[in-house]
Amino acid sequence: MKEALDKVRADLGPEAVILDARQCRARGFAKVLSFFGMNRKPAFEVLAAIDGDEAVRAPKFSVALERAQQNEAEIRSVSALSQSDGEPLAEGDARRREPDKGVSEESGQPARGDFAPDRQGIGFVTESQGVDATLNVIARESAVRARVSSLPPEMAAVYQFLVEEDVSEKTAFRLANAVASECGNIPAESDEILRWAFDEVGKMVDVSGPIEIVRGRRKVVAFVGPTGVGKTTTIAKIAAGAALVEKAKVALITADTYRIAAIEQIKTYAEIIGVPWEVVYSPRDMEMALVKRSDAELVLIDTAGRSPNSPTRMYELKSMMDAALPEEIHLVLSATTRRQDLDNLVDRFAQVGFDKVILTKLDESSTLGAIFNVYARSGRPFSYFADGQSVPEDIHPATCSEIAEMISSHWRKTV
Numbered sequence: 381m382k383e384a385l386d387k388v389r390a391d392l393g394p395e396a397v398i399l400d401a402r403q404c405r406a407r408g409f410a411k412v413l414s415f416f417g418m419n420r421k422p423a424f425e426v427l428a429a430i431d432g433d434e435a436v437r438a439p440k441f442s443v444a445l446e447r448a449q450q451n452e453a454e455i456r457s458v459s460a461l462s463q464s465d466g467e468p469l470a471e472g473d474a475r476r477r478e479p480d481k482g483v484s485e486e487s488g489q490p491a492r493g494d495f496a497p498d499r500q501g502i503g504f505v506t507e508s509q510g511v512d513a514t515l516n517v518i519a520r521e522s523a524v525r526a527r528v529s530s531l532p533p534e535m536a537a538v539y540q541f542l543v544e545e546d547v548s549e550k551t552a553f554r555l556a557n558a559v560a561s562e563c564g565n566i567p568a569e570s571d572e573i574l575r576w577a578f579d580e581v582g583k584m585v586d587v588s589g590p591i592e593i594v595r596g597r598r599k600v601v602a603f604v605g606p607t608g609v610g611k612t613t614t615i616a617k618i619a620a621g622a623a624l625v626e627k628a629k630v631a632l633i634t635a636d637t638y639r640i641a642a643i644e645q646i647k648t649y650a651e652i653i654g655v656p657w658e659v660v661y662s663p664r665d666m667e668m669a670l671v672k673r674s675d676a677e678l679v680l681i682d683t684a685g686r687s688p689n690s691p692t693r694m695y696e697l698k699s700m701m702d703a704a705l706p707e708e709i710h711l712v713l714s715a716t717t718r719r720q721d722l723d724n725l726v727d728r729f730a731q732v733g734f735d736k737v738i739l740t741k742l743d744e745s746s747t748l749g750a751i752f753n754v755y756a757r758s759g760r761p762f763s764y765f766a767d768g769q770s771v772p773e774d775i776h777p778a779t780c781s782e783i784a785e786m787i788s789s790h791w792r793k794t795v
Contacts, residue, residue, distance in 0.1 A: 384425075388428045531556055535556045537574070538577050538578075541791060545790060554756075559577050583784075585780065586759075588736050591618065595677065598674060601678065603681065603712055604710070604734060605712035606688060606713075607685030607686070609741070610741065612646060613771065614764070617772040619650075619655060621772045623655050625772075629675065632650050632657040632682065633669050635666065635700050639685065646682060666700055666703040670704065684697075694728065697732055709733060710735070710763055713725060715740065715744070726754060734760065735760065737754055737755075739765055742767040742786075743767040743774075761778075
């Protein structure tokens with residue numbers, strides 16, 4: 381493969397764009413020799429082209445492109461090392477990306493499950509695996525080049541910034557390209573272009589606003605999610621706002637009987653806020669607790685944090701939700717979770733079902749990628765953003781203007 385790439389760059393120059401590269405079967409006389417076991421060396425095909433319009437390309441493609449180039453060199457060196465001495469790779473040295481799925485053609489919005497998570501290959505790397513990893517890096521580099529070169533310079537800068545914020549490259553391009561399609565509305569003042577672009581990006585994420593309380597009738601809302609994302613604290617913030625600010629009749633129900641001191645935590649919050657609370661251990665208990673709190677205007681259900689990789693726990697959670705029949709189910713996720721893990725969580729909790737998303741720990745995350753990646757993966761609107769431990773101050777309804785302001789704030793820190 382290295383020989384094939386060297387030949388391409390020798391013929392077309394270092395700026396050649398690799399369109400396709402793959403290992404193939406031997407042909408002609410080499411195929412005959414291979415049949416008799418005399419020549420078993422693999423053959424490679426590389427399809428390349430020259431980008432004829434260098435003027436439209438941004439001066440600097442993106443950090444993602446530079447990283448892709450560095451990864452290509454690292455993968456080659458590691459692959460050569462593994463062939464010589466058989467040493468295992470360290471974690472993260474080789475990455476393989478699954479093919480992206482389709483996009484909704486009618487709406488232009490991300491369809492659920494559009495983006496396949498990255499998979500990390502850990503262990504010994506064979507010659508074939510090393511070639512596959514190199515091909516994936518080449519394909520990624522070519523995709524980044526093509527994407528950036530198709531954007532206006534200002535939108536290329538937006539794309540680069542989003543990628544640096546840990547937004548997946550496909551989602552970042554979709555956002556930047558969508559903004560570029562509105563170029564006719566770009567302000568005349570150049571210093572306003574980025575602020576305008578960030579406002580447009582913020583509008584592309586759906587938000588539902590806070591939980592609406594209807595006076596005189598009961599509304600049941602459940603919260604699900606993995607362990608450690610702050611579900612109980614989030615519920616306490618919402619309950620305090622509804623009971624103390626809106627003066628609504630609120631009741632709490634907890635099904636979190638697995639975590640140590642979970643019952644004491646919800647009890648303490650309920651007593652401080654001044655609302656009744658119940659503990660349930662089974663779907664039958666859930667039905668009885670809801671009957672008991674039929675006079676409440678808002679019932680908030682806390683569930684145990686579930687590992688999405690445990691089918692038994694996920695089945696238990698679904699059984700509890702089937703008994704509660706909530707009007708809304710909010711998936712609570714942490715902004716500090718890795719992109720691949722967020723993809724997995726969204727997919728697994730979709731089996732239980734959820735209507736909206738709450739993103740917590742925004743104050744602990746150095747990037748905003750989780751907002752866009754979760755929305756692209758789930759297609760569900762955000763209801764709340766949480767950015768601290770204080771009850772009830774550190775939670776607020778999700779709005780597009782807030783997303784735009786967070787982007788602008790992070791942008792100002794980088795310039």
